[in-house]
Amino acid sequence: GESVGLHLPTLSVQEGDNSIINCAYSNSASDYFIWYKQESGKGPQFIIDIRSNMDKRQGQRVTVLLNKTVKHLSLQIAATQPGDSAVYFCAEDQMTTDSWGKLQFGAGTQVVVTP
Amino acid sequence: NAGVTQTPKFQVLKTGQSMTLQCAQDMNHNSMYWYRQDPGMGLRLIYYSASEGTTDKGEVPNGYNVSRLNKREFSLRLESAAPSQTSVYFCASSGASGGAETQYFGPGTRLLVL
Numbered sequence: 001g002e003s004v005g006l007h008l009p010t011l012s013v014q015e016g017d018n019s020i021i022n023c024a025y026s027n028s029a030s031d032y033f034i035w036y037k038q039e040s041g042k043g044p045q046f047i048i049d050i051r052s053n054m055d056k057r058q059g060q061r062v063t064v065l066l067n068k069t070v071k072h073l074s075l076q077i078a079a080t081q082p083g084d085s086a087v088y089f090c091a092e093d094q095m096t097t098d099s100w101g102k103l104q105f106g107a108g109t110q111v112v113v114t115p
Numbered sequence: 116n117a118g119v120t121q122t123p124k125f126q127v128l129k130t131g132q133s134m135t136l137q138c139a140q141d142m143n144h145n146s147m148y149w150y151r152q153d154p155g156m157g158l159r160l161i162y163y164s165a166s167e168g169t170t171d172k173g174e175v176p177n178g179y180n181v182s183r184l185n186k187r188e189f190s191l192r193l194e195s196a197a198p199s200q201t202s203v204y205f206c207a208s209s210g211a212s213g214g215a216e217t218q219y220f221g222p223g224t225r226l227l228v229l
Contacts, residue, residue, distance in 0.1 A: 043222050046217050
């Protein structure tokens with residue numbers, strides 16, 4: 001079946017640098033994408049979302065880019081801080097009747113921020 | 116505003132025992148979800164409830180049952196626990212009742228089945 005996956009399982013970033021986390025999706029019908037952050041022992045926390053009619057969306061220190069041509073999603077974190085260390089998941093929603101509410105999650109990327 | 120709460124936080128069961136995981140949200144959301152998360156994997160949907168009074172199967176429903184008790188509460192029941200059900204269980208809710216919407220997650224229940 002269709003799936004969402006991540007290019008890199010672990011990303012090591014120096015404090016203050018920018019981080020880029022990548023996500024490939026295979027279902028061109030997907031209309032809505034979300035990035036979640038999960039700290040150890042906690043539930044996923046919403047970071048930012050984007051709909052398929054956009055190619056870029058910015059939040060506080062985060063930017064999500066969507067390239068529908070190559071079915072690629074990325075999360076950019078500016079000036080990475082120690083508190084950004086976590087596992088980051090991308091998720092997609094196909095927004096069809098059969099798939100309603102069924103977010104498909106990638107396996108996650110572990111981001112480690114080093115001093 | 117507590118968001119999504121789950122009880123218990125931890126549980127150890129023996130094979131064949133039953134238990135119910137509780138979930139409540141105070142955001143007046145219509146939709147609620149149960150996921151499981153296994154090591155090194157993303158979340159997989161077990162069951163969801165689009166609105167009060169409705170429930171539907173997700174990707175991995177076998178071995179589980181759910182009850183949408185009211186708009187706030189959505190419980191997950193394991194009738195006869197198996198070691199394969201050892202996992203971390205997350206409840207989530209969203210405002211949508213028929214469309215994509217951000218899902219907000221609880222802190223999780225860590226379940227070990229011996």
